[in-house]
Amino acid sequence: MNAIIALSLFGISNLFLGFLNNRKILLPATLLFILIALGLNFLDWNHEYVWFSNMLKTNNLSVNFTTVILLSALLVVAISRGFGDDEEHSHPAEYYAIMLFSVVGAIMMVTYQSIIMLFVGIEILSVAMYVLTGSDKRNLRSNEAALKYFLMGSFATGIFLFGVALIYGTTGSFDLNGIALSLSHIKKQELGIYPAAPILFAGVILIFIGMLFKISAAPFHFWTPDVYEGAPSIFTAFMSTVVKTAGIAALYRLFSVSFLTMYSVWGNPLVYITCITLLIGNITAVYQQSFKRMLAYSSISHAGYLLITVLAKVPGTNSSLLFYSLAYAVATISAFGVLILVSEAQAKAGKPDESFDALNGLAAKNPFLAFVLAVSMLSLAGIPLTAGFFGKFFIFADAFSHTSSIFKGILTIAVLMSAVGVYYYFKPIIAAYLKKGDIEKIEISPIYKLTLILTTAITILLGLMPDLVKNIF
């Protein structure tokens, strides 16, 4: 919990560091700040504490998710390279500060005990992301993306808040356990004739929609491709890892604690939403020409796999969820790490390009980058001996151990869509290794290289020894 306080202070001090004329200090300072937060986070390990008058509550699950979030943030910051040398147009101090603030929001989203704190967390995170999305001021697409994200995001937050109000009206509580307690008094068979039932149901569904928007589940995903494509790649990487992890963890916490007894209300819609998300995410990704847009749809499809764990709600799903989030995050950061370098090299050569063709012939002069890309794609596709395989494996196993027969249907779709996934995740590999292109040798700074080595190593290591994370509980 100290991580939240520390990161807020660090964010402010980052702004002040911006007054120094030395920009080079910002990157190491931010990395150090996140590392300190990571250390502070572990102080809460094995301590169930409530904080700030029952507003936040730490437990091992929240500590783990915070770790994934901080780790993702650390890796993304490490590949930011101080945001270039463009003195006039880039504002690294502000960017880093905003990133730190948004991490504060993300951590709140995984440690909340009161739904109000969830709302505050979502807002901190979202507002920060709106700003970062539009940070490339001279780029029309970046501006468009920011506006789109802001408008849609505000609506989603509004819907979410409306849901919270209705829930408060029927249960008289903002507290996760308070709501659960209040709902537990209603017996299952009485749920339909409970006088306030329509309001309660509406509340649950509205909260649900607001959360699904944040993790870009279909049919609330329309903002995702445009925003991902328009935002500067580094912030897209941040969005698709930190925001996604925080969103799914928040959703899981809310529905596994508060609304478990109301499974019959949100379970069925979630079944359809999961299936639609898997179908839309994967099938649309096949038709993308842009690597970045493909990653956006891939992020939608992974939301689908993650939702299966929320649905399955069997013992052990929390560690499956954690494992999957981590596997997805490191692989995605690898992919964006390569994309950023390649698209920059292409822009320097005078033909800015973020399509698959930009990767053509990457392996010839940049075998390291091609390998990093290949491993990350294999992991996202769920090929054995990478972390992504075990991510899917644990989720499938969870779903199978569920007795309800509907899971067999979901699984069939999930498996078919995994096969579709192989199709589009192989496009970058084919481009990099098999097609001819003229990418020159790309210079990589040591810290950037180290980050890519780290993400690749984690991907392979978790593919060989998934128990390192899976058994953490």
Added chain:
Amino acid sequence: MLTLTLILLPIFAGLITLATKGENAKVLALVASLVELALGAYIYSTFVADSSTQFGVTYNWIASAGIKFAVGIDGISLVLVLLTTLLVPFIILSTFNLAYKNASVFYALILFMQAALVGVFTAKDAFLFYFFFEAALIPIYFIAAVWGSENRIKVTFKFFVYTLFGSLFMLLALVYLYLKTPTHTAEITALYEVSKSLGVTEQSYLFAAFFIAFAIKMPLFPFHTWQPDTYVEAPTAGTMLLSGIMLKMGTYGVIRLLLPIVPLGVQAWGGVAVVLSIIGIVYGSIIAIQQKDMKRLIAYSSFAHVGLMSAGIFAKNLDGLQGALVQMLAHGINVVGLFFIVEIIQQRTKSRELEQLGGITQTTPKLSVFFIIIMLGSVALPLTNGFVGEFLLLKSVYEYNNWMGAVAGLTIILGAVYMLRLVQKSMFGATTALTEGFEDLNTSEVATLLPIALLVIVLGVAPNAILKVSEPAVSQLLSIINH
């Protein structure tokens, strides 16, 4: 412990190969594969011919999922391990006259592939089997996609996605069975036990899941569409790996997993599998007869042969399984020999088209002799290696169903037609512009073809060397299937 060495040796050798430059990679890979072959031979000589699993090791690998690193060799595995260790040196040797770009990576991939193949054939844990099954796909994909010919990218991609798609269903089936085991373990023998509690409907679904995976891998009609193109586009060493060893992963999978795990499913649906296999035999043979491209012709012949193996396996009697095992070994040897000869002809004449070839025999006594011996093995002439397997397989299919046996028997006639046509059109007749002055085999080529030709005859004369070793294990498996 020996089994583990058998898997790790190629991996380490492959890693060292990666670090070498130029010609060294070839030699290093060859030496490694020969050491591996010696290990294989040692295992064969010390193997006690009973139904037990020998040379095994078990480590806990992923406790949370009950996955063990359990490998070992029984009579069935031994045949396949022999096949793998035997063929890889020849495959490497067959590339000695070629200069591949990035040769060190090429040879390293072959060695990695070998490790994965041995892993598949020795895994005692179903998930471990699955890992190796998938892991074998990645090196062969890159071998075919990087060093293949013109159309390779599209074709190999189809191959990769198609086969991966199939095995995902197997994964689902395995997860399902694994969750049914009382102690959550995925040991293959534990899965045999679990299946006893499953009804016909459940087993039918599981049958379908396994069948799709293995039928695509073999491939059986109508899942074969990836095969001819991939064989043609892949570099010859890749084609040898694919047809010589990799398609046996499918047949082995049926023997090791499908038959014993879902016996009721096989009872209900095995007939369909036999019929599909037999359609494949006839269909593959007829298409092979019409081919103009030598490599494509052999690809279709391979498709027909694997159909017969699969028919024999799904007939699930002793002769069928034994015949399939012998035939897997024989087919592997023959097909590697045949593809190598095609490669030699292509190198010298720059053509694989039967129309443009002919008259090669006039200048090449050595090549002609080897070609004809291997061809006869492939046609299954008595006293060659193809005969024993084919005889046992046909006998088993005949016992299963007389009519099916009769149709499957067409393979003898059709096989002779396309193989003789292959030899006749390419080797005999008038010399063409391309085959003018065809040079006979050089030393490294003889070094590859001579042992293959010898094996064709030795295994034909003494098939018991294989049959006796595998029989106890096969009988035990059959007792599980027909309990």
